[in-house]
Amino acid sequence: MGVLVTGSFGSVFLTTETFVLMAPLLLAALAFLVAFRARFYNIGVEGQLYIGALFAYLVGSRLSSFPSAIAIIVVVLASAAGGTLWLALPLIMRIKLQVNEIFPTLVLNFVALDVVNWLTAGPLKDPNTINLQTPFLPKSTWLPVLIQGTRFNLGIIIALLAALGVYVVMYKTVIGYEIRASGSNPRTAQAGGISVSRSILVVGLMSGGLAGLAGMVVVSGAQHILAQNLSPGYGYMGISVAALGAFHPIGSLISSILYSALSIGGESLQSSAAAIPIELTYVLQGTIVLSILIIQKWLSDRQSRKG
Amino acid sequence: MSAEIYGSLIISILSASLPLTMPILFASVGEVYAEKSGVLNMGIEGVMGLSALVSLWVTFSTGSYLLGLVTAIIAGAAVGILHSFATVRIGINQLIAGLVIYGLAGGIADFAYRILTEHSFPVVHPLQPVSIPTLSTLPILGPILFSQNILVYASFAVALILGLILYRTTWGLKIRAVGENPEAADAAGINVNLVRHLCVILGASLAGVAGASLVIGYLGLYNAGDTLVAGRGWIAIVVVIFARWSPYKAIAGSWLFGLGYAIAAVFIGSGLFSFLGGGGGYFLLSIPYIFAIVFILVFHRGTKSPSSLTVQYKRK
Numbered sequence: 001m002g003v004l005v006t007g008s009f010g011s012v013f014l015t016t017e018t019f020v021l022m023a024p025l026l027l028a029a030l031a032f033l034v035a036f037r038a039r040f041y042n043i044g045v046e047g048q049l050y051i052g053a054l055f056a057y058l059v060g061s062r063l064s065s066f067p068s069a070i071a072i073i074v075v076v077l078a079s080a081a082g083g084t085l086w087l088a089l090p091l092i093m094r095i096k097l098q099v100n101e102i103f104p105t106l107v108l109n110f111v112a113l114d115v116v117n118w119l120t121a122g123p124l125k126d127p128n129t130i131n132l133q134t135p136f137l138p139k140s141t142w143l144p145v146l147i148q149g150t151r152f153n154l155g156i157i158i159a160l161l162a163a164l165g166v167y168v169v170m171y172k173t174v175i176g177y178e179i180r181a182s183g184s185n186p187r188t189a190q191a192g193g194i195s196v197s198r199s200i201l202v203v204g205l206m207s208g209g210l211a212g213l214a215g216m217v218v219v220s221g222a223q224h225i226l227a228q229n230l231s232p233g234y235g236y237m238g239i240s241v242a243a244l245g246a247f248h249p250i251g252s253l254i255s256s257i258l259y260s261a262l263s264i265g266g267e268s269l270q271s272s273a274a275a276i277p278i279e280l281t282y283v284l285q286g287t288i289v290l291s292i293l294i295i296q297k298w299l300s301d302r303q304s305r306k307g
Numbered sequence: 308m309s310a311e312i313y314g315s316l317i318i319s320i321l322s323a324s325l326p327l328t329m330p331i332l333f334a335s336v337g338e339v340y341a342e343k344s345g346v347l348n349m350g351i352e353g354v355m356g357l358s359a360l361v362s363l364w365v366t367f368s369t370g371s372y373l374l375g376l377v378t379a380i381i382a383g384a385a386v387g388i389l390h391s392f393a394t395v396r397i398g399i400n401q402l403i404a405g406l407v408i409y410g411l412a413g414g415i416a417d418f419a420y421r422i423l424t425e426h427s428f429p430v431v432h433p434l435q436p437v438s439i440p441t442l443s444t445l446p447i448l449g450p451i452l453f454s455q456n457i458l459v460y461a462s463f464a465v466a467l468i469l470g471l472i473l474y475r476t477t478w479g480l481k482i483r484a485v486g487e488n489p490e491a492a493d494a495a496g497i498n499v500n501l502v503r504h505l506c507v508i509l510g511a512s513l514a515g516v517a518g519a520s521l522v523i524g525y526l527g528l529y530n531a532g533d534t535l536v537a538g539r540g541w542i543a544i545v546v547v548i549f550a551r552w553s554p555y556k557a558i559a560g561s562w563l564f565g566l567g568y569a570i571a572a573v574f575i576g577s578g579l580f581s582f583l584g585g586g587g588g589y590f591l592l593s594i595p596y597i598f599a600i601v602f603i604l605v606f607h608r609g610t611k612s613p614s615s616l617t618v619q620y621k622r623k
Contacts (some may be wrong), residue, residue: 093603093604099603103599104600106541107545107599110593114593114596233410236410240406280414282418283418286410290389290407293399293403
């Protein structure tokens with residue numbers, strides 16, 4: 001346990017690595033939770049993340065002659081658009097045809113993965129390496145590093161601002177109120193003059209965009225290439241993170257930091273003398289999430305029975 | 308190419324489609340039972356991975372295929388107990404619980420595989436085809452239908468038997484009542500949550516058989532990182548919708564995907580898509596998924612899931 005704690009917060013480098021990991025996790029969790037709050041189950045965050053990453057790479061690699069600030073803004077917007085684009089079909093199917101979104105969103109994850117696998121093995125592959133990855137992005141399009149000598153970059157600030165933004169939209173605006181009303185009781189909301197379809201459209205656009213940003217912070221912020229397996233499943237982990245954070249943006253901020261600390265701690269365990277494999281960290285995370293969800297639910301049920 | 312060569316190509320595609328149908332069929336029929344009783348289990352992809360690893364490990368070290376199958380069923384049932392405890396007893400969101408369990412079961416399998424492969428590389432010979440006397444000598448149908456291994460036959464038999472039980476017995480009636488109207492079922496003296504626990508455990512056990520069938524009935528090995536099951540568990544859930552929660556129709560749905568996989572395999576080998584450049588094979592792996600989306604678009608009309616699906620039952 002001691003190694004786990006010093007591993008994640010023990011040195012400046014490992015602490016900043018915890019935040020580097022937090023950025024995509026938090027964005028993925030936000031992407032899931034905004035939609036979840038309107039009862040739109042976007043299980044496709046992983047796929048939207050990959051397409052966001054692809055767009056960030058495609059656009060970034062063509063902007064080497066532009067000033068850095070402009071290039072970065074364009075990359076950010078393009079990645080959000082890419083994520084939203086990948087959610088567009090399930091969103092339209094849900095709103096226009098009343099087809100449940102769970103399966104279209106889930107299935108499109110695998111298509112997105114195959115598209116990126118294809119491009120990184122074929123047309124976009126860096127011919128100078130046997131690794132299945134593209135050449136590096138031009139340096140001017142990298143998200144700037146904020147602490148010299150580490151990978152602590154602008155992507156982390158973008159993720160934190162996104163959490164704040166989601167909080168403000170959900171709790172301080174009329175559309176946020178409508179979203180939450182549509183989610184907690186669609187019939188009453190509809191009777192009260194709230195358009196549930198409009199709420200779903202809004203959360204769908206936000207959710208896809210946030211997922212796309214999650215891919216962008218991986219590519220433009222941390223890795224600077226488009227590689228196969230660029231995400232170890234951030235899109236799925238984001239669901240656990242959001243559930244641990246009680247589907248609240250600030251709760252998810254806290255749980256994403258804890259989750260990343262556990263992962264970075266786990267990784268340094270793997271490289272330390274104790275040599276605990278990374279898979280065990282995944283098992284540990286799953287066990288912790290499930291136990292907390294069960295205890296949370298059990299306690300709240302007991303309270304409501306008493307009350 | 309002559310017509311004869313095309314004919315034998317088609318026969319070999321159809322013959323190859325049945326072993327590819329088998330794991331999807333086992334898993335989707337199991338999921339039909341869980342969902343008919345009102346519980347969605349999104350974790351079966353993970354269950355299949357864990358059971359695949361267990362069946363490989365046990366079969367490799369004992370040499371007994373039967374033992375490998377039985378332990379895979381036990382592993383599936385154990386995960387089923389966890390899911391039904393979390394959702395039916397405690398009542399946490401079925402979707403979330405299933406996805407967390409997917410990650411958990413897959414993580415356990417990969418962890419075990421890493422330990423196992425430190426000292427050996429486990430592989431087993433997949434079960435040999437069993438030709439059914441007389442029938443297997445039929446032209447065309449013989450090689451397609453009656454020269455498969457025993458697990459392939461079993462998958463179709465299980466689907467038919469579970470269809471009969473669901474529609475023709477009082478047990479089946481109880482399961483459907485619990486999924487459609489738990490209050491009325493409870494009033495009629497049915498133990499709603501017991502039925503649900505049993506259906507979830509049965510469904511996960513069949514996902515266990517599905518995972519084992521991939522190893523001992525098809526590939527004979529395991530790959531880490533969910534590249535062995537490779538989405539078949541998710542496909543099984545799509546098949547359940549396509550089949551409108553009927554074990555019989557799940558046979559047709561699973562077979563369509565089995566056929567999709569078999570056709571994709573031929574195309575990947577043929578070089579027909581070389582214009583996609585290197586890595587084009589990856590793109591073709593998407594075919595079953597694109598299939599799945601078209602399916603949902605075409606068949607979503609008139610599909611009605613069991614009324615109480617994903618809703619926990621609490622006595623008033």
